[in-house]
Amino acid sequence: xxxxxxxxxxxxxxxxxxxxxxxxxxxxxxxxxxxxxxxxxxxxxxxxxxxxxxxxxxxxxxxxxxxxxxxxxxxxxxxxxxxxxxxxxxxxxxxxxxxxxxxxxxxxxxxxx
Amino acid sequence: xxxxxxxxxxxxxxxxxxxxxxxxxxxxxxxxxxxxxxxxxxxxxxxxxxxxxxxxxxxxxxxxxxxxxxxxxxxxxxxxxxxxxxxxxxxxxxxxxxxxxxxxxxxxxxxxx
Numbered sequence: 001x002x003x004x005x006x007x008x009x010x011x012x013x014x015x016x017x018x019x020x021x022x023x024x025x026x027x028x029x030x031x032x033x034x035x036x037x038x039x040x041x042x043x044x045x046x047x048x049x050x051x052x053x054x055x056x057x058x059x060x061x062x063x064x065x066x067x068x069x070x071x072x073x074x075x076x077x078x079x080x081x082x083x084x085x086x087x088x089x090x091x092x093x094x095x096x097x098x099x100x101x102x103x104x105x106x107x108x109x110x111x112x113x
Numbered sequence: 114x115x116x117x118x119x120x121x122x123x124x125x126x127x128x129x130x131x132x133x134x135x136x137x138x139x140x141x142x143x144x145x146x147x148x149x150x151x152x153x154x155x156x157x158x159x160x161x162x163x164x165x166x167x168x169x170x171x172x173x174x175x176x177x178x179x180x181x182x183x184x185x186x187x188x189x190x191x192x193x194x195x196x197x198x199x200x201x202x203x204x205x206x207x208x209x210x211x212x213x214x215x216x217x218x219x220x221x222x223x224x225x226x
């Protein structure tokens with residue numbers, strides 16, 4: 001079946017602009033995660049959604065970052081007033097709520113100029 | 114605290130066995146994972162092990178877990194050039210309500226023909 005998809009695959013934006021990154025999880029997966037991969041920080045957890053529960057936002061680096069998940073499926077990660085240090089690959093993963101296996105999408109490479 | 118460490122680089126000849134090592138610090142981790150990342154690609158789940166096991170074998174892959182020393186290893190038998198990639202170990206701390214993954218720095222495996 002189809003895996004996790006993310007769009008866009010690449011995004012170049014100017015410092016100070018807002019960006020939205022999209023994630024489509026595997027159909028039927030109730031858990032959705034966002035991670036960030038950068039040279040300086042490695043792979044970092046950002047946020048987690050599980051069903052209708054309140055999301056775990058403990059990994060978001062600042063209040064410029066937010067995410068929502070509509071209808072328990074698609075998720076959007078929004079970064080406001082982007083900074084150069086936001087440049088990274090943003091990865092989305094999903095899993096069945098009762099399993100521990102997370103499946104990752106190909107990522108969105110964000111470059112802030 | 115949560116911290117996962119790996120050696121940065123491993124070079125092997127095709128046909129040899131590869132052993133990639135990882136140490137973690139959170140003794141509450143109930144699951145430990147190995148992911149593979151090929152150039153320009155997302156993360157691929159290779160295998161995972163439950164903390165009450167000390168070994169898991171899956172075709173060419175063998176995972177060893179020493180819970181006392183908080184040491185995890187991945188052995189790849191008969192390593193092929195297609196195995197060249199970055200390998201990440203990850204823990205999932207069991208004390209939290211989420212299944213967020215804490216990743217190591219990654220080990221670059223280079224397979225020489």
